[in-house]
Amino acid sequence: MNLRKFIKKIGVIFKQAKAIAIYPEGTQTTSKPFVLIEYTGRDFPGKKENVEYDYLINATGPKLNFEATPGLGPDKNSLSVCSASHSKQAAQELKKTIENMKKGKNAVFLVGTGHGQATCHGAAFEYVFNLDFVLKKEKVKDKAKIVFITNEYELGDFGMAGAHIKKGGYITHTKTFTESLFAERNVSWIRRAHIYKVESNKAYYETLYGSTHEIEFDFAMLIPPFAGVGLKAYNKTGEDITGNLFTSNGFMKVDADYTQKPYEEWKAADWPKTYQNPTYKNIFAAGIAFAPPHAISKPMYSPNKTPIFPAPPRTGMPSAIIGRNWRSMCSFYRSQSFFWHCCFYNSISYCA
Template sequence: MARIVILGAGIGGVPMAYEMKETVGKKHDVIVISDSPTFHFVPSNPWVPPRWRTPEDLKIELAPVMKKKGIEFIQKAAAKVDPVNNQVQLVDGSAVAYDFLIIATGPRLAFDEIPGLGPDGFTSSVCHVDHAAVAAEDWDRFMENPGPIVIGAVQGASCYGPAYEYLMILETELRNKKVRDKVPMTFVTSEPYIGHLGLGGVGDTKGLMESALREKSIKWITNAKVDKVESGMMFVTEVDEDGNDKKKHELPFKHSMMLPAFTGVDAVRHVGVEGLINPRGFVLVDEHQRNATFKNIYSVGVCIAIPPIEKTPVPVGVPKTGYMIESMVTTTAHNIADELAGKEPTHVATWNALCLADFGDSGVAFLAMPQIPPRNTTWSAEGKWVHLAKIGFEKYFMRKIRKGISEPYYEKLMLKLMGVVRIKGE
């Protein structure tokens, strides 16, 4: 009987556990290690600060559902992955041995790379539900005395959708509360142009996003490096297409949310052996989601290493979307099952990108197949239906996670958006 350990219990780790257990059944042990007792639905975090959701709306207690699925759940933080000895060391001094390890930790949020950035500095975050809860308190104070807002993503960021979403959700909330006229808004991004998204654009995302910002009277700065943040002031350097300094900006704000760059989590980036991670601490994987040096280690989600798709004046990372993660999960489950049967891995993840960017009362959707160009399919669209679709998908996804059901969540959403199937239970 093999011990299959999954490190992490987020949008990658929880579906990974469900699908892995369904694939191998009772013949093998599936064990999940997480520093949190709950799963939370990260895509809905931007709704928390304006009180459209509470943090508890987005959380699911994992121990009961894991027990029903026959999955062992260890609610402890990992101190270090030890690939030489095939174990995960935990912060309490104990260790969990494995035959196969699937790293699904998500990222470390590198707020420390820019002075004054993050919840411990002067900007808010929606990267974690607990950060979003703190941002809600800041938003309450802001609404008592509105002023300038600065939203965006710093150099090296690899996830841009939530920044656009948060910007437009707040804009919608301000209009609903009849105070939009009191709030200048600026979007600051390391992208070379609006709608780049770390993907070189998808369809007409450049035109769609720029049009949306112009329509809402939102200014923007692209090719931007955030130098530092002080109380109520952000210092930004705008560079030209060759990366040379073009203009210095001092942007006052009363509320700000800036997405940070990511690294691998400490338990992985401090592993101390060659061949597992890249210099940023992301796990190196082949087309089968398997590490080439430690072949019993697989990885899925934001914690894997994917190089940028192109050179940009300011560093821009590549996003790893839910649809892409879903493909990694299925591929990993089947490849480990093959290995347990004495076969070599043959399954390959598709790495397609599907995104619903909610704009509060409308939105933009895009599909890139594959995510990294050149592509076979490129599609984008806009409208109020995107906002409604994201609400529906949140409910659908959370219901399946709560019931411990493994199925292609994002693939069903994609097919529905393209008019092929109807999601049951809507």
């Protein structure tokens, strides 16, 4: 898709670049805040530029933190669908696996989370059904064993402690719903698991009960944990103030309550309302880019003190809610004369 052509129609200046650092106070020679960017497109590769703003939206998405699990990732021993290039690679590997199955070979497909604190379970969940569909279409499902491995305490947790959904006039918990869908498709599952190492055709995992196991596979699509993309921040004198804007894992601080407290004291009011940085009021964060105050699912630890519970999801519906919250804010800002700067890591667009 030609984003430049589409975005121009709605009055947005598009720059094919990535954000490197934020200067929320400007510098000693300019009082205007700006973002330092580096072009990644064909026209000006490597060129850097300062882009000034009145209001900044950090919508970079995550860094895919494959390094958290040795051997994890498409450059090593597993596959991913977290980017267009990763999805293309996974599709190519799936095609090769199916070709071998058509020659009579059985195959084990391992799908799920590649770390005890990974999130984005929906992507892995959906992939199971895509996989089931393709294997049936290619008439090789009888030679396949699909295993779903997850850090969830129960299936259907999805990093939000489960939910109740209404379908066919009945209200059903997502645990029952998910287990039923998997059982109908002969998908087996491993819950409460932290994958701590991936080798070629083999994954090693620890359970919530402290035992360790291994599972062999022919094809593995495992979602990595997420981190912030690593943006830096500097004040007017050039002093590093990254810690004022971001948490230690790189996500941006917003108007959430980050007070450390036990699970029993967590409440909805801990979560942000405007997604506004408390230090610099003209900076906001959206989607995965903002730092959550805590998990939603109950924290669980193995006897080895290994955390095995999902990080809170911030894509899909949560991002839609963020957009809804901003609608009322935008109605005000549209009446003003401001320059909005929206950061999308690697491909950045600037909202005029």
